[in-house]
Amino acid sequence: xxxxxxxxxxxxxxxxxxxxxxxxxxxxxxxxxxxxxxxxxxxxxxxxxxxxxxxxxxxxxxxxxxxxxxxxxxxxxxxxxxxxxxxxxxxxxxxxxxxxxxxxxxxxxxxxxxxxxxxxxxxxxxxxxxxxxxxxxxxxxxxxxxxxxxxxxxxxxxxxxxxxxxxxxxxxxxxxxxxxxxxxxxxxxxxxxxxxxxxxxxxxxxxxxxxxxxxxxxxxxxxxxxxxxxxxxxxxxxxxxxxxxxxxxxxxxxxxxxxxxxxxxxxxxxxxxxxxxxxxxxxxxxxxxxxxxxxxxxxxxxxxxxxxxxxxxxxxxxxxxxxxxxxxxxxxxxxxxxxxxxxxxxxxxxxxxxxxxxxxxxxxxxxxxxxxxxxxxxxxxxxxxxxxxxxxxxxxxxxxxxxxxxxxxxxxxxxxxxxxxxxxxxxxxxxxxxxxxxxxxxxxxxxxxxxxxxxxxxx
Ligand code: UDX
Ligand code: ADP
Numbered sequence: 123x124x125x126x127x128x129x130x131x132x133x134x135x136x137x138x139x140x141x142x143x144x145x146x147x148x149x150x151x152x153x154x155x156x157x158x159x160x161x162x163x164x165x166x167x168x169x170x171x172x173x174x175x176x177x178x179x180x181x182x183x184x185x186x187x188x189x190x191x192x193x194x195x196x197x198x199x200x201x202x203x204x205x206x207x208x209x210x211x212x213x214x215x216x217x218x219x220x221x222x223x224x225x226x227x228x229x230x231x232x233x234x235x236x237x238x239x240x241x242x243x244x245x246x247x248x249x250x251x252x253x254x255x256x257x258x259x260x261x262x263x264x265x266x267x268x269x270x271x272x273x274x275x276x277x278x279x280x281x282x283x284x285x286x287x288x289x290x291x292x293x294x295x296x297x298x299x300x301x302x303x304x305x306x307x308x309x310x311x312x313x314x315x316x317x318x319x320x321x322x323x324x325x326x327x328x329x330x331x332x333x334x335x336x337x338x339x340x341x342x343x344x345x346x347x348x349x350x351x352x353x354x355x356x357x358x359x360x361x362x363x364x365x366x367x368x369x370x371x372x373x374x375x376x377x378x379x380x381x382x383x384x385x386x387x388x389x390x391x392x393x394x395x396x397x398x399x400x401x402x403x404x405x406x407x408x409x410x411x412x413x414x415x416x417x418x419x420x421x422x423x424x425x426x427x428x429x430x431x432x433x434x435x436x437x438x439x440x441x442x443x444x445x446x447x448x449x450x451x452x453x454x455x456x457x458x459x460x461x462x463x464x465x466x467x468x469x470x471x472x473x474x475x476x477x478x479x480x481x482x483x484x485x486x487x488x489x490x491x492x493x494x495x496x497x498x499x500x501x502x503x504x505x506x507x508x509x510x511x512x513x514x515x516x517x518x519x520x521x522x523x524x525x526x527x528x529x530x531x532x533x534x535x536x537x538x539x540x541x542x543x544x545x546x547x548x549x550x551x552x553x554x555x556x557x558x559x560x561x562x563x564x565x566x567x568x569x570x571x572x573x574x575x576x577x578x579x580x581x
Contacts, residue, residue, distance in 0.1 A: 123247070123249070123309070123313055124207075125151060125313055126151060127151070127205050127206040128141070128144065128151055128152070128154070128209075128210065129153075129154050129203055129208070129210070130153065130209075130210040131199060131203075131209065132157060132210075132211065132212035132214070132232075132253075132254070133157035133163060133175070134162075134212065135291070135394070135461075135463060136212050136253060136284050136286070137210065137212030138174075138176050138181070139176070139178055139181055140253065140284060141155050141193065141210070142181060142184045142185055142193060143184065144317060145184075145188040145191075145193035146184050146188050147320040147321040148192075148317060149192055150192075153193050153194070154194045154195075154202040155193070155194070156195075156196050156197065156199045156202045157195075157199075160197050163197050167195050171185065171186055177462040177489050178288065178291045178292060178461065179292065179293075180292035181292055184292065199239060200239070203239065203248075207246070208249045208314070209248055210251045210282075211237070211252055211253060211254060212253040213232040213254055214394075215229060215254045215255060215398075216228070217398050217401055225401070226401045226404060226408075227257070227402065227405045228257050230256070230260060230263065233263075233264065234264075234267065237250075237263075237268055240268065240277075241267055241268050241271040242271075244271075246275065248277055249278045249280060249310045249314065250278070250279050251279075251282045252279070253284055255339055255340070255343075256281075257340070257402050257405075258337045258340070261279045261280075261281055261304075261333075261336065264279050265277070265279050278306075278310035279305065279332070280304065280311060281302075281303070281305065281332045282301070282303050282314060282335070283336070283339030285298065285299070285300075285342065286298075288393065288457075288458065288463050289460030289461045298322060301322050301327045301328065302330065302338060303328070304331055305332055305335075306331070311329050339399070340399045340403050343395050343396055347391055347396035347399075347426070348419075348422045349384040349385060350384055350386075351391075351426050351429075353367065353370075353371055353386070354387055354388065354580075357579045357580025358429075360580040361580055366580065366581040367387045367579065367580025367581060368387075368562060368581060371386065386562070387580045388468070388535075388560060388561055389429065389433045389468040389533055389561065389579065390427075390433070390468040391457075391468075392458070392466040392470075393458065393466055393467075394463065394465040394466065396426075396466075397423060397426070400420070400422055400423055401423065403416075407419070427471075430468050430471045430472060430475075433472055433531075433558065433579075434471075434475035436558065437450065437476065437556075438476075440529075440556060440558075441528060441529060445479045445480070445481040445528075446480035447480065447481075448528040448529070449482045449484055449526055449527045449552075450481045450483055450531060451484050451523055451527040451529070452473060452484070452485045452486070452530075452531050452533060453486055453523075453524075453530060453532045453533065453536075453539055454535070454539070455467060455469045455485055455494075455498075455533070455534065456469075456489060456536075457469075458534065459534055459536045459537065461489070462490055462494075464498050469487075472533060472560070473514065474499060477499075477504070477510070478504070484514075484515050484524070485517070485523060486518075486519070486520040486523035487536075488536055488538060496510055496514070520538075520539075520542060520547075521543075521547065521550070524551065525551075526550065526551070526552060527552065527555075528556065529555070529558060530551070530556070531560060532559045532560055532561050534561065535563050539563055539564075540563055540564065544564070545572050548573055554575050555573065556574065556576075556577070557574045557576045557577065559578040560578075560579060562578045562579055562580075562581070564578075566581065
């Protein structure tokens with residue numbers, strides 16, 4: 123089957139950038155991204171490229187080149203399903219917030235709705251590609267829904283997990299370490315491999331069975347998150363000894379068996395994937411009664427929660443055991459630099475704990491809006507929304523946000539924070555002025571020289 127039309131259901135952080143790159147590299151394929159969220163589609167279609175719903179370096183340039191040529195954004199899900207030979211499901215799969223598996227299992231209701239939608243609308247054969255991160259054996263569920271439509275349409279289901287990291291999505295998509303395609307049908311796998319072969323070398327396209335592909339995605343994220351929790355565990359030990367976690371990370375990272383990546387101690391990992399995927403892995407292991415396996419991976423999350431709590435505890439302890447009525451500046455709300463995504467960001471949890479201690483919070487982030495910050499806090503349901511509104515302010519200027527603060531907490535590693543005039547910030551803060559650097563971004567000796575009381579992770 124020659125693929126001429128691709129439809130992607132879900133115009134989010136995965137669907138948007140992935141389809142933009144597929145369209146860029148396959149000018150003869152028409153790619154339509156659909157979403158039920160009208161505001162999101164309108165933002166993707168905005169002539170002002172700074173209004174795209176997702177901030178990702180390099181993305182706007184690709185959208186500018188392809189949009190209206192072979193890349194389209196639409197809310198007409200049914201029309202896009204009808205005309206395409208290949209459909210990517212790229213909808214959100216959050217952790218379940220109700221019922222069985224609450225707080226652990228992935229909520230597959232959006233995926234299921236997509237499968238039902240495809241089953242209802244399709245009149246020709248389709249290749250359906252799972253792009254969202256899904257628990258192992260989801261393909262089976264999709265297959266069962268699609269194969270029970272009662273018509274003679276042939277559906278092939280493939281698993282094609284996305285390994286892009288936010289903030290570097292475009293580069294990751296253009297130069298992937300590997301592309302993984304899992305499926306039963308060699309023909310369908312080859313069709314999808316052909317789409318990628320426009321820019322990815324053949325030997326980087328791995329073909330596996332569906333279950334291996336699904337499990338590989340969860341495993342990759344679990345291993346990466348485990349490295350962060352491992353170095354964070356060592357960071358606390360460093361703080362109690364004379365060791366420096368940056369030096370330890372460098373020393374172990376030069377061992378080629380360990381490697382240098384994902385060894386940066388931090389206030390804790392965030393993002394839409396790590397926690398969700400590990401919880402999923404734990405849930406699946408428990409469902410097979412593999413308790414040792416489940417407990418082993420769960421510890422990665424426990425360590426991460428501890429790291430976030432430990433950070434806010436340190437702020438309170440250092441500020442003479444109370445932050446009540448004190449103004450604390452938060453630099454960075456996104457879960458990492460170069461993205462406007464805040465899902466599971468450490469900033470949310472650190473701020474929530476400081477609010478429990480009755481602090482006044484003043485936030486600045488170069489890409490996150492005030493409304494998003496309020497929504498993130500309200501979603502925790504810790505206190506009435508009005509209290510979050512009263513005690514958390516936002517400022518478009520970092521200098522103004524930090525004026526009159528007792529302490530600054532750096533929670534995202536935005537490059538611009540390094541270039542600030544820290545002497546000016548110091549002059550405008552209450553004394554003694556504290557910095558809690560949750561990303562080990564600034565130079566300790568420079569900050570001490572200015573006069574700051576500087577605390578960082580693991581040094
Ligand atoms: C991750 C995976 O890397 C990606 O392959 C997958 O497709 C989706 O999940 P993402 O969550 O976008 O990507 O970002 P990532 O770069 O992995 O960072 C995750 C979190 O870990 C961030 O909060 C980051 O700040 C933190 N982190 C990462 C550290 O604290 N230290 C590190 O050394 C690396
Ligand atoms: P991810 O990070 O996995 O891309 P996002 O939440 O950024 O997740 O994006 C998922 C998108 O999928 C959202 O914009 C949401 O509106 C969309 N979506 C969810 N269910 C459906 C559906 N049944 N049909 C169309 N779009 C959907």
